[in-house]
Amino acid sequence: MRTGILGFQSERLKQLRSSFGMTQTKLAELISCSASNVSKWEKGDSFPEPTNFRKICDLFGVSEKWLMEAPLKSAEASPSFFRSQVSTCKASWDAADSRLEWLEEISYKLQESLEFPKVNLPCYKGGDVRLIQDSEIEGLAEECRSLWGLGIGPISDVVHVMESFGVVVARAEIGYLKMDGVSKWSGLDGRPYVLLIADKAGAIRNRFDAAHELGHLILHKYVTAEQYKANYHLLETQAHRFASAFLMPAESFSHEIKWPTLDGFLSLKSRWKVSIAAMIKRSQDLEITSPEVTLRLWKGRSARGWVKKEPQDDDFKFEQPKLLKRSVMMLVEQGVLSRDILKDVLGVPVKNLEELCCLPEGYFLSSHQSRVVDIRLRSNSSSVPSSYGRTESSILNFPVR
Incomplete structure (x- = not known):
């Protein structure tokens, strides 16, 4: 007993x-x-x-x-796709998977009160994923860009675009440097989820990780856990190819490679927001560079000490997920739920909850709203220019049900 x-x-x-x-x-x-x-x-x-x-x-x-509350789980066992190094320990996979489960549960509970953006992703339906050709991967990347109205130029914010078309994205530190990201299709709400691992510094790398996980969601939606385990390296290679094609479309990127040199790639880095390593690999895939030139580029990159860190890496900021943050703040600011009640409903440890929802540290620990000081313009002051404090941004709308 x-x-x-x-x-x-x-x-x-x-x-x-x-x-x-x-x-x-x-x-x-x-x-x-x-x-x-x-x-x-x-x-x-x-x-x-x-x-x-x-x-x-x-x-x-x-x-x-x-x-004492049973975790929300679907009867459908869809696999989690991990982007990690070969030497990554099982504990890191378990840690990432647990955070992804929490992310699903948080999102599912929030959707009881809010209507998230509709899921709109093209998916591979050609049967055996082991037989996917590179041309098919390139075609799906082009289809996704077309469906999302992205054109053929650089994408300014990959995470924001993914959220706008129904993908729930979060970033979190899990304590393992060799884990980059994890994604899955949820059986709870039929929605795709991506958890980007924030332990590694590097906004450019994190951006590519997001595109890589998008590749899994589009190419491998119907893959079983057994198929993923048996073909792990192949499926990772396919997702990598998709990320390259999605971020650097063949038609436009190839036209900008006038001289395939390290300095030439460096000059394009701020425009395309991808690493020099990614551009070398993309040029190789598109046969812009010969095997001899490609090898010379890799050796040159190593000789310049760019393997661990490239020039301009510190110039980029991490792309921040906004969907869950705005959802939580909307429920609180509209008076639907207080912070204390919402914290109890979502249940996840507070530090992890704030991190997964991209909320400021201490958001749920502060039970009182900050007092607003009533400040007015003097009657004889000149008007404030209309452009003052204005920024260009895209807003995601989440109407309350």
């Missing part, structure tokens, strides 16, 4: 431990119990006693209610 807090959700504990990169032994040490107890709780063989239950809540900063 199982004892302890009845209704305790073992899956919640596994999410928390994985998300924070803890082993069962480390968790047991932090709450002063045995590792075998933690193992039993996660398997559902037993439940924590009230004292340990409260320790878990305090350690991770979650409510008792959330630990």
